[in-house]
Amino acid sequence: MADFPINALRHSASHIMAQAVLRLFPKARTAIGPAIENGFYYDFDVDKPFTAEELEAIEKEMKVIVKERYKIESFDLPRDEACALMKDQPYKLELIDELPEGEPIHFYKHGEFTDLCAGPHVDHTGRVKAFKLLSATGAYWRGDSNRKMLCRIYGTAFDNKEELQAHLEALEEAKKRDHNRLGRELEYFTTVDYIGQGLPILMPKGARVIQLLQRWVEDEEQKRGYLLTKTPMMAKSDLYKISGHWDHYRDGMFIMGDPDDEEAEVFALRPMTCPFQFQVYLSRTRSYRDLPMRFNETSTLFRNESSGEMHGLIRIRQFTISEGHLACRPDQLDKEFEGCVNLASHMLETVGLDEDVSFRFSKWDPQNREKYIGSAEQWEQVQVRMKSILDHMGIVYTEADGEAAFYGPKLDIQIRNVHGKEDTLITIQIDFQLAERFGMEYTDSEGQKQFPYVIHRTSIGCYERTLALLIEKYAGALPVWLAPTQAVVLPITERQHDYAQTLYQRLVDAGFRVELDDRNEKIGFKIREAQVQKVPYMLVVGDKEMEGGQVAVRDRREGDIGTMTVDDFLSRLAQQVESKAK
RNA sequence: GCUGGAGUAGCUCAGCAGGUAGAGCAGCUGAUUCGUAAUCAGCAGGUCAGGGGUUCGAGUCCCCUCUUCAGCUCCA
Numbered sequence: 001m002a003d004f005p006i007n008a009l010r011h012s013a014s015h016i017m018a019q020a021v022l023r024l025f026p027k028a029r030t031a032i033g034p035a036i037e038n039g040f041y042y043d044f045d046v047d048k049p050f051t052a053e054e055l056e057a058i059e060k061e062m063k064v065i066v067k068e069r070y071k072i073e074s075f076d077l078p079r080d081e082a083c084a085l086m087k088d089q090p091y092k093l094e095l096i097d098e099l100p101e102g103e104p105i106h107f108y109k110h111g112e113f114t115d116l117c118a119g120p121h122v123d124h125t126g127r128v129k130a131f132k133l134l135s136a137t138g139a140y141w142r143g144d145s146n147r148k149m150l151c152r153i154y155g156t157a158f159d160n161k162e163e164l165q166a167h168l169e170a171l172e173e174a175k176k177r178d179h180n181r182l183g184r185e186l187e188y189f190t191t192v193d194y195i196g197q198g199l200p201i202l203m204p205k206g207a208r209v210i211q212l213l214q215r216w217v218e219d220e221e222q223k224r225g226y227l228l229t230k231t232p233m234m235a236k237s238d239l240y241k242i243s244g245h246w247d248h249y250r251d252g253m254f255i256m257g258d259p260d261d262e263e264a265e266v267f268a269l270r271p272m273t274c275p276f277q278f279q280v281y282l283s284r285t286r287s288y289r290d291l292p293m294r295f296n297e298t299s300t301l302f303r304n305e306s307s308g309e310m311h312g313l314i315r316i317r318q319f320t321i322s323e324g325h326l327a328c329r330p331d332q333l334d335k336e337f338e339g340c341v342n343l344a345s346h347m348l349e350t351v352g353l354d355e356d357v358s359f360r361f362s363k364w365d366p367q368n369r370e371k372y373i374g375s376a377e378q379w380e381q382v383q384v385r386m387k388s389i390l391d392h393m394g395i396v397y398t399e400a401d402g403e404a405a406f407y408g409p410k411l412d413i414q415i416r417n418v419h420g421k422e423d424t425l426i427t428i429q430i431d432f433q434l435a436e437r438f439g440m441e442y443t444d445s446e447g448q449k450q451f452p453y454v455i456h457r458t459s460i461g462c463y464e465r466t467l468a469l470l471i472e473k474y475a476g477a478l479p480v481w482l483a484p485t486q487a488v489v490l491p492i493t494e495r496q497h498d499y500a501q502t503l504y505q506r507l508v509d510a511g512f513r514v515e516l517d518d519r520n521e522k523i524g525f526k527i528r529e530a531q532v533q534k535v536p537y538m539l540v541v542g543d544k545e546m547e548g549g550q551v552a553v554r555d556r557r558e559g560d561i562g563t564m565t566v567d568d569f570l571s572r573l574a575q576q577v578e579s580k581a582k
Numbered sequence: 583g584c585u586g587g588a589g590u591a592g593c594u595c596a597g598c599a600g601g602u603a604g605a606g607c608a609g610c611u612g613a614u615u616c617g618u619a620a621u622c623a624g625c626a627g628g629u630c631a632g633g634g635g636u637u638c639g640a641g642u643c644c645c646c647u648c649u650u651c652a653g654c655u656c657c658a
Contacts, residue, residue, distance in 0.1 A: 049586055137653035138585030145655040149585055152653070180651090185593080193589095193631065193649040249658050272658075306583050306656065315657075371658085406658050424657080493615040520615060528619035542617055554618070 004127065006159065008120045010035035012072060013062075013128045013157040014042045015121070019113035020061035021046075021153075024054070030115065031091040031141060031150050038167070038420070039156030043139055045091065049151050050136040058153070059133045069126035070111040074119060076104035085114065091141065092116045130164040131157035174418045179471035180312030186476050186534065188467065188484075189313060198310040198317030200464070205484035206313075208513070209470075210320070210463045212482055214298050217322045217347065217460050224343060226296040226324060231276035233300060237266040242437055243275040244373055248406045252303050269302035273323040274431075274456060278438050281327055286442040291452060292328035292336050296459075299323040313468040314423055321462045327440065327452040333430070337389050340428045340457040344413060347460040348426070351470060352479070352582045353415065357425060359395050361387065362410040365402030372406050374433045382432045383409050405456070407433045413461075418472045425465065429456040477534040477556060480576040487537035487573070488515045488530045489551075492523050499546040503539065503566060510570055512577075531556060539569070 014033035017040075021028050025046055033042030050058070077085065079096065082105040086092040095116060099105060108117045110125055122128065132155060139152040158164040175181070183189050188206035191199070202210065218228060237259065240246040245253065249271060257266035270276060277295050286293070300320045309315050328336045348354040364372050364379050372379070386409050390397060397411070404410055413426035431454040434440075441449045460466055470478060480486055487507060491500035497518050504516040515535070517526050523540060530538045538554040545551055545563060552563045564572075575581075 052587090135652065136586075139654045140584075143655070145584070149654075151585080154653080191649080197649075245658080252656095252658070303657085308583060308585095308654085309656065311651095404658090419652090490618090492617055495615075520613095522614095522616055522618095522621060524616095524618055525620050526618090531619065538618085540618070544617090552617085560618075 004122045005120070007035040008122050009128060009159065010040040010157045011117075011119070012121045012125065013131050013155060014040035015072075015108065015110065015113065015115055015117070016062050016065050016125055016128055017058065017133070017153060017155060018042050018044075018115065019065055019111065020058045022113065023061055024057060029089055029091060032095070033115075039134070039154060041139075041152050041154045043141070043150040043152045045141075045148065045150050049138070050153060052136075055133050055136055055153065059131075062128075062131065062133075065111065066125050066128050068111065069124050071124050072108060072110040072121045074106060074108050074117075074121075076106055079105060082107070082116070086116060089116075128157055130159065130161045131155060132164060132168065177418045177472045177475045178312075179314075179418070179468040182476045183313060183468065183471050186471075188471065196317075197307060198305055198315070200313055200316060202464075206467060208484045209467055209478065209482055213351075213460065213463055213466065214320075214322075218296070218298060220343070220346070221294075221296045221322075221324070221459060224294070224339065226294045227280075229277055229280055229295050229297045231273065231279070231297060231299075232270070233302070234267050234269045235276065237268060239275050240268055243434065244406060244437065245271065245275070248371070248373070252305075254302050254304050270299075271301055271303045273297055273299040273301070273321075274325060274434060274454075275438070277323070277325050278434070278440060278454075281440050282438060286327075286440075286452075288329055288442050288444045288450075291442060292326055292332050294324065294326045294336075296322070296324040313464040314417060316464060319462045319464045322459045324457050324459065326455040326457070327435070327442075328455065329442070329444075329450070329452060333385070333453050333455075334389050334392070336455055337386075337428065337430065338393060340455060340459075341393060341395070341411070343459045344426045344428065344457075348413070350580050351460070351466070351482075353425070353466075353469060353473060356469075356473065357413050357415045359390075359397035360403065360410075360412040360414050360424075361390060361397045361399045362403030362405075362412050363399060363401050364404040364409065368402060371402075372404065373437075374407070378432055379409075382430055386411070386430050405429050405431070407431045408456075415469055417469065423465065425461040425469065426458050427456070427461070428458075430454075431456055475534075477536070479580065479582045480536045480573065481580045483534075483536050484513060485515050485533070485535050486513045486577075487539055488517055488533075488535045489539045489541065490517050490523060490526045490530070492540065492542040494520065495543065496541045496546050500541050503541065503551065506566060507570070507573075510574070512570075512573055527554065537569075537573070 018030050018033055021044055029045040031043035031045060082096050083093060086096065096105060106118050108115055108119060108121055134154045134156060136151060136153050138149045141147040141150050156167060158167060187203045189200045189202050192201060237246060253271050254269040255266060257264050259266050277297060280295060281293060298320060300318065302318050305315060305317055326336050348357060363383055366376060408429050408431040410427050410429040412424045414422050415425040416422050435451040435454050440452060442452055444450045489500045489504045491497050500516060500518055504514055507514040527538055536556050540552040540554060550563050550565050551569055553561050553569055555561045
């Protein structure tokens with residue numbers, strides 16, 4: 001039996017799905033249907049979106065087509081014949097129209113179904129044995145929100161039933177790690193409908209973890225020469241007019257006051273810290289000797305994301321980031337940029353997310369000039385500079401056009417959530433324009449005024465998002481140094497309650513986050529609850545332990561690890577916290 | 583913002599031919615004092631997301647709003 005790449009199999013599955021849809025819905029118009037990571041989809045233009053029952057019917061029809069074992073054949077046509085063949089398929093005609101002149105146009109055919117397609121495919125429909133349709137959703141034609149919304153069906157296909165089954169089970173497992181579910185269950189955060197979308201309530205556990213992260217990040221930044229600032233959360237529109245936000249980011253801001261009333265004072269909540277933190281630089285004249293200057297701030301920002309975008313703690317309207325801005329001379333740019341990357345890497349390694357990220361070099365889009373400030377020459381120049389820094393550091397990255405900030409290119413550190421959706425966790429940006437806009441200058445060694453480069457960067461990114469990803473990474477069981485509760489004291493009977501209380505107090509006095517469960521429940525019941533709550537250590541105390549001044553220590557992951565003196569346990573805990581062990 | 587699901591007790595869910603709401607877990611009270619994943623009994627808990635409408639009567643049908651989930655678009 002011939003071997004086919006999994007993409008060919010999935011692509012063929014998508015064609016078989018289109019064939020089944022056309023059998024059941026002859027009026028449907030087909031758009032595009034590629035293989036994607038872990039599966040495939042096909043977009044259709046139909047009168048009504050597919051229901052769950054219709055999806056089942058389509059899947060059933062697909063099985064019929066698989067059984068019929070149609071040969072999958074390719075052929076080429078000249079443009080006029082291709083158009084004639086696809087005359088009832090307007091989306092295909094649009095695609096044909098965009099293909100380069102003079103080259104043959106490829107088609108694939110099986111049974112009564114023919115599709116415009118570059119391939120590759122498997123040799124016959126009987127190969128597609130293990131597949132499943134997953135969902136039906138809306139998707140814009142050509143990904144353009146101004147164009148028609150089509151109906152997209154997602155599915156997946158594998159070489160065999162076992163792999164398919166394993167994949168479907170993995171999807172179920174992933175759902176259990178979802179921070180949006182676990183984070184609420186474990187009481188890290190909640191939301192309230194009359195507060196509004198994207199405005200989560202961080203509960204004691206969530207707030208504690210974020211506090212721990214913030215203290216650590218601020219201390220680490222201090223060690224690396226950063227100067228902490230605290231700047232206002234809102235400003236008059238005048239500030240944003242200087243920065244360019246008023247023209248380039250107004251839709252994303254929460255504005256207070258009527259912008260159309262010339263007399264009224266108009267304020268806006270800050271969507272970024274840059275124009276505020278720049279004022280520190282601007283407060284006096286600066287010399288080349290002052291540079292580099294590194295400012296950091298634990299900064300709460302407000303962005304008016306559109307209503308469909310919010311997701312748990314990952315995409316919200318008010319959030320707090322480890323924001324920072326560095327002003328430096330051109331000759332310092334490489335070193336400062338590297339310093340930012342190294343700091344971010346250190347943060348990721350320490351929390352254990354370093355294996356899960358990828359780097360993206362986000363560039364401007366020369367075709368979309370109104371999104372950006374500055375000239376094409378400036379953009380090209382700074383992008384070349386940034387690329388050389390990245391290459392020199394040996395960073396492996398992908399390039400993305402049109403993902404730059406409006407003032408400069410970015411190195412984005414991307415991470416995927418448990419559902420595979422990618423978001424930016426950390427960003428390091430080179431800005432060659434805002435200094436000039438704000439009149440940030442320094443006097444160089446020749447006595448000339450110069451504008452510094454500004455690096456905008458985060459070190460661990462947005463705390464809420466980081467918390468979400470940590471919950472997913474560790475399935476709620478955070479490392480000891482970050483765990484909101486590090487140990488729970490479990491007396492077996494009432495006889496040990498006084499001892500348990502003393503033990504609890506000793507741990508609290510030593511600076512640890514401890515709980516005492518002195519309910520008169522069975523020890524097995526109490527251990528189970530602590531397991532569910534993902535507490536790293538359970539300290540069981542019965543008569544034996546009380547008499548010996550000891551604790552029986554149970555590790556959440558490893559089970560019983562022995563009876564030890566309280567001092568031994570304290571030093572064990574201290575060592576783990578100190579080393580930030582995972 | 584768009585398309586489609588969903589919203590019943592703190593949580594997971596049942597109730598759907600329209601006839602005034604039910605289970606398990608959690609909570610509380612009492613009993614139990616127990617050695618590693620669920621001790622027993624009792625009690626309490628809901629303007630069925632909010633508002634409007636149809637009806638003698640609405641959790642159930644219709645409309646609007648809010649929230650939430652998946653996907654698309656967006657993410658400076």
